[in-house]
Amino acid sequence: MKNQERPIGIFDSGLGGLTVFKAVRALLPGENLVYFGDTARVPYGTKSAEAVVAFSKEITAFLLEKKIKLLLVACNTASSLALEEIRAVSPVPVLGVIAPGAAEAVAAARPGGRILVTGTSATVASRAYSKALAAAGYKGRVTEKACPLFVPLVEEGWCSKPVAGIVAREYLASFRRSGIDVLILGCTHYPLLKKVIAGVMGPGTRIVDSAKAAADSARRELEARALLNPGRKGRSEFVVSDAPEKFSFLARKLLGIRTGQVLVKRF
């Protein structure tokens, strides 16, 4: 296999990373992609850093066996807690979703505006977005808010049920009148609740997610290394650690992705 034809590895704790997969597929149609969803161990957002690092390294080793040329960590929690550890064991470049998402938010923010970061408890506790926003030159006010119930809502396929609105209001209504300029969807699952979240925040708040920005960063990285695979129809392979049928069903229902056969890899 030529180096360009080697796949891009993408992983997440479950199906939320498919938002990143979809953005990569749209931007880089010729690329071969292998997606791993750790459906047996989701959620990561409530776990310790040690556990997330250990899971991430196992998945990295599995994807490296697939001869990937680039690894995209599509999980915000793993990107927050394990990126350096993954890089230390990976011979191929490793990209996360935090820096691209932060850059997108800085570009969208008005001078002196206020940014609200939403994410899992682990991502928020790590302050990874606050650090990335500062590194990207943002000098305004940043607030972080954990919204842990959003993940099971999405995994249950309940993005448009009334309960999604109730939960979103509970977490976010108090920010509605706090002059939030930009809200970062700092979790792979949250873009699937974008309409509901935007509805709670109102028209004065721009909603930013990392999926498209992460796909852009993958393209730049491959271009710089002359590893882009030209062409129009790359292969997509999906592997999960449990419940492949549910993954396949929700991928289609929530994101319109037809996975074909989903393989299972247990650790």
Ligand code: DGL
């Ligand atoms: N994929 C995780 C993230 O982006 C959310 C789900 C989880 O808690 O595992 O942070």
